[in-house]
Amino acid sequence: MTTSQTRLDPITDLKAGAPFDPPVRSTGHMLRNRVASTPHRRAYSFPVADRSGDDTWKTLTWGEVGAQASEVAAGLITLDVQPEDRVAIACTTRYEWALADYGIVYAAAATVTVYPTTLADDVVFIIDDSDSRVVFVEDADQLAKLSGLRSEIPKVHTVVLLDNQVPVDADPSWVITMNELRRRGRERLETHPGEIDARIDATDLDDLATLIYTSGTTGRPKGVLLPHRVLVFEVLTMDGTLHRTSPDEHITIDDKQFLWLPLSHVMGKLLLMTPVHIGFETAIDGRVERIVENLPIVRPTFMGSAPRIFEKAYNGIVTMMAEEPGPFGIREKLFHWASRVGTKVFEADYGTSGTTVSRWERAQARIADRLVFTRIRERFGDRIRYFISGSAALNSDVSRWFGAAGMTILEAYGMTESGGGSCLGTPGTYRTGVIGRPLDGMELRIADDGEILFRGAGVMDGYHNNPAATAEALDDDGWMHTGDIGELDHDGYVRITDRKKELFKTSNGKYVAPALMEARFKGLCPVASNLVVIGDGRPYVSALVALEEDTVMAWAEREGVAGDYTAVTADPRTRDLVQGYIDELNLSLNRWEQVKRFQILPRDLTVEDAELTPSLKLRRKPVAAHFAEQVEANYA
Known part of the structure; x- marks a missing residue:
């Protein structure tokens, strides 16, 4: 690989059922190639608060990202992290998440993802079940959650604070900062200069790259074992498929990604590795409330x-x-x-x-x-x-x-x-x-x-x-x-x-597919946040409707509907508004699928109440349990 190359060649001849034997053998190998190929091109941009609290956007080149990842990897080695050892990350989407992940793959370890909103019981299960020994946490809040569980996660010997702000009551034998980890890494690189390359060279496609616990709509999270083969395949096949089917519209090194998705989700993980393969810049900021504000600043493609x-x-x-x-x-x-x-x-x-x-x-x-x-x-x-x-x-x-x-x-x-x-x-x-x-x-x-x-x-x-x-x-x-x-x-x-598991049958013996009905309604009704279709074993289909607070309150102000969110959702005029969209939805449905009755919920569904997964998928059982009174009112 020469440094004059600007991108890694796509693979456009992957055949279904054929052996997969790519030129790169791991995600670490892929990252090393990218750093060597385009060290001076922009890799990441991300917001940094200035003294006044406003955001300024800092940029890093691939060479700088590679150097920092090497420091993190070497720092993990000083913590006795061995190949395929599990290292967890509990953090919102930010550059430091990406850096921790790149450091883990350089060390040939395996990333375990933990949503920062994950409930305490599931955090304990994920960290203990995965055998994680080191955990990166974003800030004092995530550290406090982990500290309260310390006796239940005895395998964890070190917690690394990504924002470098150590609380005064933190145990120094258990907690270090990212800056300290990287300092140790720099010292290790001086005394063991070929160690990172050796680990990358020893890693192959079937070695474990990441362990992602499905947030799941029911039951305990399940840990999905994804070897390097899966991630390398996904990146190469997406790039190759785009090249083959859309030769003039595929993603190139000159594109720019805006990345806000949760990196604990597999889609976020792929969007971390795709720029490693192609070489484009990623603007990263996981603050969902800033997406609209960021878009004209970032100007992604x-x-x-x-x-x-x-x-x-x-x-x-x-x-x-x-x-x-x-x-x-x-x-x-x-x-x-x-x-x-x-x-x-x-x-x-x-x-x-x-x-x-x-x-x-x-x-x-x-x-x-x-x-x-x-x-x-x-x-x-x-753009x-x-x-x-x-x-x-x-x-x-x-x-x-x-x-x-x-x-x-x-x-x-x-x-x-x-x-x-x-x-x-x-x-x-x-x-x-x-x-x-x-x-x-x-x-x-x-x-x-x-x-x-x-x-x-x-x-x-x-x-x-x-x-x-x-x-x-x-x-x-x-x-x-x-x-x-x-x-x-x-x-x-x-x-x-x-x-398959969400299909239900009414007491009249008719099958109903709720998910497509729910998606269709959210496109029809501008004030709707979520629709939950109900009817398993019931004589007809009914629904629970959750409203988007900002949108419904703006509508209420225009229409002269007074009161706070709770009052507005209970107002008959709001019900008339929603009824009109329910009627419109019903026009596209078979008779047995049509929503006969509905209740407007007094609040929106939330991740914190386990009614939505961190990737915003509906959890039907908790919703039905939390709003059992409204469900029964539909059949009273």
């Missing part, structure tokens, strides 16, 4: 996200237009006209309905773009080529609107167990309402009962310490059972219809 962020952005724009309609409501009317003509043309070009549009309608769409969508793109930084959506179903109407606005959302599908990415809608194969085709090298088939099965180098080795769950997920022929129900059309496109 692409961004990965969960569907909820796109739904909130769309609903926010709709609300803004309603709040500032202009004289005679001209701005709002213009916005809705542009949305109609734009989505019609986009659906004709990229949809599955087979509709056509006239030259006049295309001309209208071009006018709409100049008058409306150009300004909207400026709010997103004016977005596409977004990538994953982790849950994306509402098709929201997808079409973003496409009409010139910011196509590519849907990705996968699980932690399949490395995060198994199917991807690429610019060259894009269709609305589907999740694209299987990535190159990944085999897919639909079982007799409709379940989607995968096989290939991107599939996990199994669940840690859980042979029964492993046997249930992986059959004797190597097929991974996803638990998702789907369809494969004659062109090879995959459509998810629901989760």
Whole structure:
């Protein structure tokens, strides 16, 4: 590898079922190649608070990131971290998370991810079950959570504080700072200069790279064993598939990613490794409340996200237009006209309905773009080529609107167990309402009962310490059972219809698939945060509706609905508003699927109350338990 190269070559000939034998043997090997190839190119930018508390954005080159990762790796070696030893990270999305992870892979250890919002009992389980010996924590709050559990995690001998702010009551025999770890690492590098390279060279594809505990919608988290093979495969196949299907629109070294997703999620992990392979810059800041503010500052060309962020952005724009309609409501009317003509043309070009549009309608769409969508793109930084959506179903109407606005959302599908990415809608194969085709090298088939099965180098080795769950997920022929129900059309496109375990049957014997109904409703109703469809064993389908506080309060102010959030959600006018969108949803459903009754919840669902996973997936059992009174009111 010469330093004059600007990127690592994509692999565009991965064949399903063929042996996987890539030129890089580990994620550490991949990072070392990147640092050697483009040491002076920008790798990361991230916010740093100045004296006044305002953000300034600091940048680092790949050479600087590589040097810092080597210090962290050598520091871990001074803590007696051996190859494949587990090192946990409990931190929000920030540069220090990425640095800790890169240091772990350089040391040939394995990263264990812990969401900072994880409840204490699950933190104990994850750290103890994974045999983690060192834990990186973000700040004093995360340290306090861990300190309170110290007697229950006896294998942990060192905690490293990433923000370097040590509380006065911290035990110095147990807690060190990231600065101290790196200082020890620099000393180690001076006395053992070839040690990091030796560890990288000794690491191979089947060695453990990361242990990710699925947040799960039910039961204890399961530790997914992902060797380097899975992560290397995922990065190479996504890059290669984009090159093959979209030769003029693939991601290049000159792109820029905005990364806010939780890095404890497998999608976040992949978005850490993809720039290592391709070499583009990543702007990283996990403060969700700053996403909208950051976009015009960062000016990314692409961004990965969960569907909820796109739904909130769309609903926010709709609300803004309603709040500032202009004289005679001209701005709002213009916005809705542009949305109609734009989505019609986009659906004709990229949809599955087979509709056509006239030259006049295309001309209208071009006018709409100049008058409306150009300004909207400026709010997103004016450089977005596409977004990538994953982790849950994306509402098709929201997808079409973003496409009409010139910011196509590519849907990705996968699980932690399949490395995060198994199917991807690429610019060259894009269709609305589907999740694209299987990535190159990944085999897919639909079982007799409709379940989607995968096989290939991107599939996990199994669940840690859980042979029964492993046997249930992986059959004797190597097929991974996803638990998702789907369809494969004659062109090879995959459509998810629901989760196998979430399908329910009413007392009338009719099956209902709730997830797609819930996603559709959130795209229809601008004030909705979540819809929970209920009806298992019941005579009809009902729902619980949680409202987005900022959006519904803005609506309430415009409509003269007085009171706080609780009062607004209980107001009959709010119910009438939601009823209208429930009626609209029902028009698209079979009779037995239609929502007959609903209750508006007095608060939104939260991660802290275990009603949502950290990646914002719905946990149905806790919701049903916490709002049992509202559920029963639907059937009173």
